Amino acid sequence: MHAARTETPARDFETRARTDARHDRIFHGALKSCALLVLAALLGAALSMLWGGREVLFQHGFHFLTSSSWNPVTDDYGALAPVFGTLVTSLIALVLAVPLSFGIALFLTEIAPVWMRGPVGTAIELLAGIPSIIYGMWGLFIFVPFMARIEPALSSTLGQIPLIGKLFEGPPLGLGILTAGIVLAVMILPFISSVMREVFQTVPKRLKESAYALGSTTREVVWDIVLPYTRSAVIGGIFLGLGRALGETMAVTFVLGNSDNITSSLLMPGTSISSSIANEFNEAVGTHRSALIALGFLLFVVTFIVLLIARLMLRQLARREGN
Amino acid sequence: MNVRFPHKLQLFALATALALGLGTAHATDVTGAGSSFVYPVISKWSAAYAEKTGNHINYQSIGSGGGIAQIKAGTVDFGASDKPLDQATLAKFGLGQFPDVIGGIVPVLNVNGIPAGKLVLDGKTLAGIFLGKITRWNDPGIAALNPGMKLPDQKITVVHRSDGSGTTYNFTHYLSQVSPAWKSRAGVGTAVNWPAGIGGKGNEGVSAYVKQIRNSIGYVEYAYALQNHIGYAMMKNAAGNVVSPNTASFQAAAATADWKHARNFELLITNAPGTRAWPITATSWVIMYKQPRNLEHTRVVMDFFKWAYNHGQADARSLDYVPLPDSLVKQIEQYWQTQYKM
Numbered sequence: 001m002h003a004a005r006t007e008t009p010a011r012d013f014e015t016r017a018r019t020d021a022r023h024d025r026i027f028h029g030a031l032k033s034c035a036l037l038v039l040a041a042l043l044g045a046a047l048s049m050l051w052g053g054r055e056v057l058f059q060h061g062f063h064f065l066t067s068s069s070w071n072p073v074t075d076d077y078g079a080l081a082p083v084f085g086t087l088v089t090s091l092i093a094l095v096l097a098v099p100l101s102f103g104i105a106l107f108l109t110e111i112a113p114v115w116m117r118g119p120v121g122t123a124i125e126l127l128a129g130i131p132s133i134i135y136g137m138w139g140l141f142i143f144v145p146f147m148a149r150i151e152p153a154l155s156s157t158l159g160q161i162p163l164i165g166k167l168f169e170g171p172p173l174g175l176g177i178l179t180a181g182i183v184l185a186v187m188i189l190p191f192i193s194s195v196m197r198e199v200f201q202t203v204p205k206r207l208k209e210s211a212y213a214l215g216s217t218t219r220e221v222v223w224d225i226v227l228p229y230t231r232s233a234v235i236g237g238i239f240l241g242l243g244r245a246l247g248e249t250m251a252v253t254f255v256l257g258n259s260d261n262i263t264s265s266l267l268m269p270g271t272s273i274s275s276s277i278a279n280e281f282n283e284a285v286g287t288h289r290s291a292l293i294a295l296g297f298l299l300f301v302v303t304f305i306v307l308l309i310a311r312l313m314l315r316q317l318a319r320r321e322g323n
Numbered sequence: 324m325n326v327r328f329p330h331k332l333q334l335f336a337l338a339t340a341l342a343l344g345l346g347t348a349h350a351t352d353v354t355g356a357g358s359s360f361v362y363p364v365i366s367k368w369s370a371a372y373a374e375k376t377g378n379h380i381n382y383q384s385i386g387s388g389g390g391i392a393q394i395k396a397g398t399v400d401f402g403a404s405d406k407p408l409d410q411a412t413l414a415k416f417g418l419g420q421f422p423d424v425i426g427g428i429v430p431v432l433n434v435n436g437i438p439a440g441k442l443v444l445d446g447k448t449l450a451g452i453f454l455g456k457i458t459r460w461n462d463p464g465i466a467a468l469n470p471g472m473k474l475p476d477q478k479i480t481v482v483h484r485s486d487g488s489g490t491t492y493n494f495t496h497y498l499s500q501v502s503p504a505w506k507s508r509a510g511v512g513t514a515v516n517w518p519a520g521i522g523g524k525g526n527e528g529v530s531a532y533v534k535q536i537r538n539s540i541g542y543v544e545y546a547y548a549l550q551n552h553i554g555y556a557m558m559k560n561a562a563g564n565v566v567s568p569n570t571a572s573f574q575a576a577a578a579t580a581d582w583k584h585a586r587n588f589e590l591l592i593t594n595a596p597g598t599r600a601w602p603i604t605a606t607s608w609v610i611m612y613k614q615p616r617n618l619e620h621t622r623v624v625m626d627f628f629k630w631a632y633n634h635g636q637a638d639a640r641s642l643d644y645v646p647l648p649d650s651l652v653k654q655i656e657q658y659w660q661t662q663y664k665m
Contacts, residue, residue, distance in 0.1 A: 071516035072487070073509065145535055171478055173521065173536055258485030258522030269521040275485075279524055282386040283487025283513045 053294025070260040077291035081260045085270035090245040092181025097189045105196030128190035136254035139183040148174030170267040178266035180256040188241035195237030199230040239310040249274040273299040350377035353620045357390015357403035361607045364644045368635045378623050394610050400620040402610040405489020407589045419613045421655045422606040425645040427545040427573040431553040436475045439554030443468045446501025455519030482532045482541030485522025487513040493605035497593035546643035560602045561594045576604035578648040
């Protein structure tokens, strides 16, 4: 009994160490395969879209990337109009949603009374859970008629300003690039603001309290303490929202007008990559289908470039902070 | 008590199993896929047909293009398309096709000051509007067709389909027949390069846009115009008469179209010659192998459509479809006898 007790621990340690090492290896392998699976799925999706779209992507050199005509009858396809629509609507959405989200998040973390923070925060997260088709229906049946009423006013006021007046010309249809951008802004608002709210909460209390103790105003605390501390996460949140805006399909299809043209006016109808695919894929055969798959590949590339820019911006910021 | 209950349950289960077993003993399940346009009427027909014969018709509404692909691949017993296959394709795959139901496409509009169903248009004017050449409602071309009507001096907004569809195929086919300008600028297709206007997804999308946008004009299936209470226009047909869209004028188009000379029923009945014919009438086709891969299934499909032609007319009318005229049904039955090796 006594001897056994002195012997077992040594053996135990050895076997224990061995099983631990094995378990670690298995765990390591399992985690690695999880990550590799994502990479494989991503690569598989990209390659299969490239393969599916090869007929159009490589047929006439860069014709697909530089042409703005989209003619299923003559099988002549160019991606410029959908790419333009995707980028412009997403840009409008960002321009509107980022300041708003910033305000919401700051109000909820810095200014709002404590009893209000929980319910409003939950409400924002619920907003993120609404399916995009609902936003589309709301956009079509409620927001489009509203826009049709205010668009004449936009044309007669903003439309008269020399340089930006061009953006607000055209018939008051109610639907178009501006409407799509605003609907998208409402859709990505909860994503950006909930990320911002989360990260603003991570700012250490002592930092903020020190600043207040030194006599800073709330604005100064926000600008000089909260924002620099959370900058990279805030940018991450913005790009999360942008990613969603770029790929959004149903809501945009309902309010964008689905017309293959590139115009300087935001009140005119346009088209986007995802809405073109959603609209036409069902009945597309042959080259037409290939062109739509190629569009999907372009969306992939556009999203990748956007993420790349985000990365570069973050690195730039980190370097500047380092100085 | 608690012994009897399970007994009852068992008995019930046995009875159900027996009933189902007997019911399906000689029943055949056939599958079809394609056109979403015919889906409502085929599902209504198949429910009634299953009640009568026990045979089930499973129809998937995946779009005409998908239906053609599926029948070519042989994964379904029949395909349905709003666009006929050409002779070369039919011959290559050994396929045959025949019409199943008629639908009408109507120009719908929402213009203050123009009462519903009163405006008269002709093919040239309609093409001009969709080409973006006629841009105002008080255009002389429209005024000439509507003497005495006070037309508003408002800009026309054109609404077309944004998705590929058989409706667009038939509509553009009509415009191409009556307007050389349309034929060279846009052509015929399930989706075309639209010279003007905005696109709505599906018949419901076009209906919604037309209802919301003042001074707009679009085109939808007749049923959507009725169900959404949108004002439609009358058309001047090939014979020069002004006709309203209704069952009679759609049937007149189908009856007067030149089916006799159309091999394998490859004929679009737009701009039909009849004096009362609605000019933008469309049919939908059933596509099947002439040399059946599964004889029993093919027999059931034919029996189903034969039943539908003869007994499904009320069902079709209740959904605002138009049954085929008798003369055409006779030709189809003849076609079955001569072309299909049963």
